[in-house]
Amino acid sequence: MNQIILYILLVLGISQMTMAQNPLSNKYDLMPWPKEIKEKPAKFLINSDVTISIHSEHSERVRNAAVNFIRRLSARTGVFFNEGFPLENKKGTIQISYDEVVTLNLKADESYTLNTNDSLIEIKAQTDLGALRGLQTLLQLTDHNSSTYFFPGISIFDAPRFVWRGLMIDVSRHFHPVNVIKRNLDAMASMKMNVFHWHLTDDQGFRIESKAYPKLQELASDGLFYTQEQIKEVVTYADHLGIRVIPEIDVPGHASAILTAYPELGSKADYHYAIERFSGVFDPTLNPTLDTTYVFLETLFAEITPLFPDKYFHIGGDENEGKHWNENQEIQKFKKKHKLKTNHDLQTYFNIKLEKILNKLGKKLMGWDEIMTPDMPTSAVIHSWRGENEGLPNGGSLIAAAKKGYQTVLSNGYYIDRMLSVEHHYSNDPIKNIELTPEERSRILGGEATMWSELVTSQTIDSRIWPRTAAIAERFWSSKDVNDVENMRKRLKTVSFRLEELELTHIKNKAVILRGMTNNQDISSLETLTNICEPLKVYARNKDGVEYKTYSPFNLFADACIVDAPDALIFNQHVTAFIKTPNNNNQTAVLNCLYKWAANDAQFSKLRMNPKISALNTLSKSLSNASKGLSEVLQNEDISETTIDQIQSNIDILSQEFMDTEVVIIDALNKLVSYCKTNLKTN
Template structure:
């Protein structure tokens, strides 16, 4: 009987998965809802459209409703008669919710959404759930030649994880308020609910301290957020249903702290200075000094009231303890207190910090280095280390949950590593690990992390989006929603909607290329950028010493993005040829690249674009030879040898990018050699 029941459940799950996958081919929703049911009918969008909200007052719902109307009218061109949410009568879109949320991990974000010919009804437990429903509704907008409409559908939805975050590092490269706000808007549109604000590091202190003014006077280059600006961002995020978690990174990553207050350092007579390079550095707070804890207690007492959330991130990562090892008084302290290792000493430090934060009503959170045998389970472990740790193999995420810690996953979601969206989308946070109910509840969710060593306000959107939309789906949607081809289809639409929202991830590529070429014709450069991707996993800045804080980030590599669009199309087209398909599309690509090189050759060269000339020339040569072979169905031994020799050159990185069609070109060459007559 048990086997029969299990079989029925498996079959129902399979049917559900098939039904949802079929619907996901029809609608471009992201993240995909828990349950979608399509039915006949459609709600036509015309000038009579109105929104009404039940009697509960919520600034969040009012804001989301007016924002929805603005985006709807911009998208459809419809002129609304009333426009803003109406009162004392039901609108065509009616929003009903039960309570106004206090933002925390217990917040209910579920909703139901029903669309028929005459009405749209949104029902939610909380105002946050209602705003999530409006985000979904906007993604449902469709059209034919005569009208815009929303198709008949019923959606029941709730998130898989309660913590769905994005971390932005503003220390390595400062990000202005406008940048943060537009990314908060994008997060809300993808139903993300935690903004992790990395405010300090070796390269600068980015938060004002009136208690310790030298922090910004000496260690910020004048680039920091005032208390009022912090409050403004927190309020802006709250209105979007997003919690803000600050990070003050200690005891390592402390160069900027010690530039301002060297007496807190672990090495005497050390010339502390703000770091201009990237990497891991030796300066570390001295955990044996009372003044260190006085400093942190006073600083936290000043800062914590700016952030209402109960969680406070203290970093705690990458402290190699070199200066601790070199300090005799610290070694004596360790021996006196029975601290055998630097990890033990850091735990001593973290336990004292937890007590300091507890006085402020905060819960300590830190990177997974803080998880040591003596660390209280009241701390929150942020899992980041190791290839695939925290996934099906277990690792710090699973280990932390099993040991009684709340935990959040970022390993696999380091978007600054410039990996494909597929690499992130296929990360399954829990895998097939067997967990008790209590252990599962302690896995709060995950965060995408945007470390900004190589990222400026000009490029940050293109490094976060659209990949983070797919990561948001991994955090929100059921585990079974994992079809890569379908995800790509929906993500392409969502990417343009994010630009509509105000992000610059698409348009700033042209801005960079125009700057590179001194405002010449950028068509050929744009086509080349669609075949190239920035070097991955920190290969662009080996050991953190090629680029400094004020190096140029307005180069070809900064115009290129992961998942280069034309490369994906070309690689798929070549795959079809190898299987016996049509070659016209491939010939079209090859011809374009040959012509592009001719256009590029006419440009007035400068030091920014000159390094691309050999790459372009070699691509054009291979393209011409392969195009000729495909059209004549003939190829000479000399041509094959030229292609093979040139392919060796094309595999080499140029200007911090790699040409990501090389394997496809090689496959095409092998196909020609195997199938065509050789002269």
């Protein structure tokens, strides 16, 4: 057989064998993982002569991306580049080309090819967006040995699985200034995300300047809002990153802020509307029977929509429980007169009027899945937030919407404020194994991670969004069969670290919070505790929405803790390995964790106590006691009932909540106790 053909067959064979997950993902920490990737024997050295050139129509996006690429590469490698800007009229050692500069929209092609050789790197794409995506991949390929940095020889073809890969940020419950939004846009772009959904209004604040209705920001924002200039600044910034911006003005519910400014539009007369300080679902609702309501919304939308060039406009529409509608006789009469049986019908009436207003303004209405009522036209876009756990059939409102003919976007399973593991989100495939016709499939645009901010301030928001959202971004971009959790975790670790280059605070702000808690003492013992504790999940923190107000402190122990507590993850793996194979190595790995925790309370006890940390005393003591006991038992292979009882009682204490966190090594500790009981001899 011809050797070349043999080689081709071999390559094809390997790539088919590894279809499930490319073994190169053990070597390269790319995220999202590309569609096709091949290694080749080459090495492009990163030295001061590296230059970059763009060989296509001018694109402000690509120009900016190229400058940022050079800056980040220089910062990452320490290499002093001779040229700090893309070359003009000359070929660089990194060459970028694309066929057209596009306006951001759902159909814009984002594919690219990337080829690295010894002395030349080429990024080619159909659109300038594809070029952006390719540059991000190239940056992730930066590698080094002890004496030099380089790009490995590689050939990539890449394209996304879904066209809508979004992140929603709620800026109402807590306001997040422009720079916080910008750095998160940078992070999104580095993960090839392309939709920023800006939840601009809610009960807790109206966050966008209106010149037509200035009371909105004057009376309903506590002074925390974006000027129209700032909105434009963010939208332009996002556009340069290839990110569409979808604004959300949440109506008719979630309207406490709007009605604080314009109570005459409310459904309940003589009600004292005020900016909401708690969390939850509240009663203030726009009155859908008033002409003035529609005048207000039409005027407001006419003012706001030009700031957002994207075609999609989100009107919220969620969680209207209709209490104030029920209490208003005029509204009830209106329902009868218009043959609207239920409040849902009334809201559909409202939504359909809004859709007409938005259509006139050239916009497509999008709303949370409550808007999907029988009369709602399929021109609306359904944002699916409810699934099987919310009582819906398999596939939730997403699949239902697609089958009914709506375009739809999935957020169910991507509520990152629920504080669930990255594994949970990563394993949530939008389509699962549900059979769809090509038309139905094409209506599923993609998904959005949602960062609701009831318990999140600008100090902590990065650590709530990242790194988990990077794994969600991969779920939206990469093939369905890129789904190995351990491999994802390995790559995510690098990705998370690299996000610090973009001024993200998800790593560094932990120490800030702990320094604050200790009043500038040694934080190492608290750090150890944060590494095995996670914030309470699924809204168990802030029960009923009344433990915290919007202005309560959010720099407490729970705020320093993160999901996927790193030491817990490691310990749990060690324990599993040890119980499966109780050899010396595995025992040592377990013991080293236990020793560290056993010693931790001595360190903690040295702290000058204050009210912010004294509540951790029990946690610290019980952890050290349980760990000390267990390590002694494991070491001595010698066990008495008293000892085990003491260990168990400490573990039971650790199973409580501590300052809105839970200790996430309980199962592993209990497994160790069981192991000891079963396998070690009793005195």
